[in-house]
Amino acid sequence: MEYRYHLERGGLKYICPACHQTRFVRYVDTETGEHLSEDCGRCDREDSCGFHLRPSEYFRQTGTRPTAAARRKEPMPEPEPSFIDAETAGRSLTAYEQNNFALWLVRVFGEETAFQLVDAYHVGTSKHWPGACIFWQQDVTGKLRGGKIMLYNKETGRRVTEPFPHVQWVHKVLKIQPYHLRQCLFGEHLLVADRERAVGIVESEKTTVVAAGFMPEMLWLATAGKNNLKAERLDVLGGRNVTLFPDLGAFEKWEEIARGMPGVKVSDILERRASEADRAGGLDLADYLLR
Numbered sequence: 519m520e521y522r523y524h525l526e527r528g529g530l531k532y533i534c535p536a537c538h539q540t541r542f543v544r545y546v547d548t549e550t551g552e553h554l555s556e557d558c559g560r561c562d563r564e565d566s567c568g569f570h571l572r573p574s575e576y577f578r579q580t581g582t583r584p585t586a587a588a589r590r591k592e593p594m595p596e597p598e599p600s601f602i603d604a605e606t607a608g609r610s611l612t613a614y615e616q617n618n619f620a621l622w623l624v625r626v627f628g629e630e631t632a633f634q635l636v637d638a639y640h641v642g643t644s645k646h647w648p649g650a651c652i653f654w655q656q657d658v659t660g661k662l663r664g665g666k667i668m669l670y671n672k673e674t675g676r677r678v679t680e681p682f683p684h685v686q687w688v689h690k691v692l693k694i695q696p697y698h699l700r701q702c703l704f705g706e707h708l709l710v711a712d713r714e715r716a717v718g719i720v721e722s723e724k725t726t727v728v729a730a731g732f733m734p735e736m737l738w739l740a741t742a743g744k745n746n747l748k749a750e751r752l753d754v755l756g757g758r759n760v761t762l763f764p765d766l767g768a769f770e771k772w773e774e775i776a777r778g779m780p781g782v783k784v785s786d787i788l789e790r791r792a793s794e795a796d797r798a799g800g801l802d803l804a805d806y807l808l809r
């Protein structure tokens with residue numbers, strides 16, 4: 519079977535059944551020149567997705583030949599998430615004198631609170647760039663879904679975005695392949711030991727840590743990205759009192775997503791208090807609290 523079918527060369531890319539990006543190379547039947555079923559192929563996002571369904575595997579799973587007309591009855595399951603081992607992550611929880619984000623937290627909150635925050639949220643130190651930190655994403659089962667490496671200015675606490683954005687993933691630096699990055703909420707592991715506090719959700723890891731420092735009466739989590747607010751990612755919050763705090767400009771989008779979720783409120787505190795200058799700058803809750 520493998521000789522008869524090969525990955526299409528130089529053709530169009532299709533939507534990957536695993537990561538939904540238009541980066542999927544489909545298999546072609548050399549005898550007919552036709553594509554095989556639409557989930558037979560390989561995602562070319564090798565670092566972040568790596569989905570690959572061979573014709574032989576398709577045959578093994580379904581018992582039918584993967585012809586173009588073949589359609590699965592069940593939707594494709596998402597690939598199982600990959601994990602970083604705890605030992606690797608543990609080694610990064612040190613050298614905070616070289617961690618710009620931690621140094622900036624000390625300026626804002628003093629040493630004691632800064633270290634409590636860094637400890638609670640598992641913020642690590644990375645050598646990938648001098649001064650870089652790692653925001654580990656540990657899920658409610660204790661497994662590490664990934665580590666996002668970022669660089670901040672130690673005086674201002676602002677992200678270093680010049681000459682490039684300074685965002686990288688630990689699994690890419692370690693060249694772990696294939697790696698199925700399936701993110702969880704940043705800070706999600708804190709839900710396990712703390713079942714009482716109301717939950718506040720913001721967009722960025724930095725805002726989460728800052729909000730936790732200023733408003734410890736709530737348990738703070740982050741979606742860890744602008745487009746990462748997804749209903750299924752909030753399943754772990756089932757039954758809790760949850761408030762979303764969208765950045766300026768994201769209110770409508772987050773409200774729409776929250777509409778279908780019982781018990782989830784969306785705060786418009788930033789929308790109500792923002793000046794024109796704030797809007798232009800895309801103010802977030804951390805900027806507001808730091809004033």
Ligand SMILES: [Zn+2]
Binds near residue numbers: 535536538541567568
């Ligand atoms: Zn993919």
